[in-house]
Amino acid sequence: MLYSSLLRPLLFRLPAERAHNLTMAQMRMLQSTALGRSLLRSFVGNIAPKPVNAMGLTFEHPVGLAAGLDKNAEAMEGFFALGFSHVEIGTLTPRPQPGNPQPRLFRLPEDQAIINRMGFNNRGAENAALRLAQRSHRWKIVGGNIGKNKDTPNEQAHEDYLLAMQALHTHVDYFTVNISSPNTPGLRDLQHEAALKSLLEAVATENKRLGAKPLAVKIAPDLTQEEVQNMARLAAESGFQGIIATNTTIGRNAPNTSQERIAAIGAGGLSGRPLTQKSTEVIGWVKEAVGDHLTIIGVGGVFTAQDVTDKRNAGADLVQVYTGFVYQGPSMVKQLQASWKNG
Numbered sequence: 001m002l003y004s005s006l007l008r009p010l011l012f013r014l015p016a017e018r019a020h021n022l023t024m025a026q027m028r029m030l031q032s033t034a035l036g037r038s039l040l041r042s043f044v045g046n047i048a049p050k051p052v053n054a055m056g057l058t059f060e061h062p063v064g065l066a067a068g069l070d071k072n073a074e075a076m077e078g079f080f081a082l083g084f085s086h087v088e089i090g091t092l093t094p095r096p097q098p099g100n101p102q103p104r105l106f107r108l109p110e111d112q113a114i115i116n117r118m119g120f121n122n123r124g125a126e127n128a129a130l131r132l133a134q135r136s137h138r139w140k141i142v143g144g145n146i147g148k149n150k151d152t153p154n155e156q157a158h159e160d161y162l163l164a165m166q167a168l169h170t171h172v173d174y175f176t177v178n179i180s181s182p183n184t185p186g187l188r189d190l191q192h193e194a195a196l197k198s199l200l201e202a203v204a205t206e207n208k209r210l211g212a213k214p215l216a217v218k219i220a221p222d223l224t225q226e227e228v229q230n231m232a233r234l235a236a237e238s239g240f241q242g243i244i245a246t247n248t249t250i251g252r253n254a255p256n257t258s259q260e261r262i263a264a265i266g267a268g269g270l271s272g273r274p275l276t277q278k279s280t281e282v283i284g285w286v287k288e289a290v291g292d293h294l295t296i297i298g299v300g301g302v303f304t305a306q307d308v309t310d311k312r313n314a315g316a317d318l319v320q321v322y323t324g325f326v327y328q329g330p331s332m333v334k335q336l337q338a339s340w341k342n343g
């Protein structure tokens, strides 16, 4: 209530990236004291545990924060206080990079959507590792979403994933190999079979050497059924435990936003309401291909208990949110997880 009637109108008056930075600054401040954390918890109230065993980990309940919001692992404690069972940090690249020029983040309120072309702006995996080393919530789950630097050619991409993994390995509970952002030129080419096989095998081998953590791969919604199913089978064969479906789409199905506005925004990935059905369809394809062999984390346009139920019925074991959280605020975590019936 407080969010939709007061905070959101204020935040939405600011340019999207400024609102994001301001929110993150508030989160950092609030999480740093016991009083601040209890204020954050008071937004949510008590969350009844609904444990989910997946990828060899026990999640307190199925609702987590998707990658991209806390890229640098700065506000995990705050997001845990807001009730998320897991926070996926990143995407982190081995070297820091600024990302694309601003503006690069746009709201489409008529469609409850966002278009972004951030381009993996982040302070680098080692910088995040410094903060992760101090984390106190060892019982909460942190996923490390890793990617390659923009200026690393695809032929050497696997080296970047291994470097990021090495930096984060002792600090995170699972890894997500992100090959599906539309905002790093050529990244999605890594989803093609030969490149994917060698990348996933390199990551799995290094992960074993470092002391095996669960591995997931995050896929795009802009793939055919056959491509999705081949990727899912390959991930299982390469020793991965999970698939995250899906990242943002390069499609522009935002019927309530004018064509002029869409054209003026330009390139980027679309998320939120327009992605709900598509990502649920992709989850169904993954489930059909790999059955219970992989954990499926469903992401894309989750706003309501019905969206969670639909993703669960399609095969998701866990869900993550990003855009729905921007539009609905903290109370949604409790609402979503309350709709999840155990068993």
Ligand SMILES: Cc1cc2nc3c(=O)[nH]c(=O)nc-3n(C[C@H](O)[C@H](O)[C@H](O)COP(=O)(O)O)c2cc1C
Residues within 6 Å of the ligand: 066, 067, 068, 069, 071, 090, 091, 105, 114, 116, 118, 120, 145, 178, 181, 218, 246, 247, 248, 270, 271, 272, 273, 275, 299, 300, 301, 302, 320, 321, 322, 323, 324
């Ligand atoms: C501003 C923004 C930045 C994002 N950055 C990342 C990222 O760095 N890595 C990643 O794997 N996904 C990233 N995502 C994708 C989300 O994690 C999620 O997969 C996608 O937005 C669909 O979920 P949603 O409809 O709930 O937002 C980003 C999304 C947004 C809106």
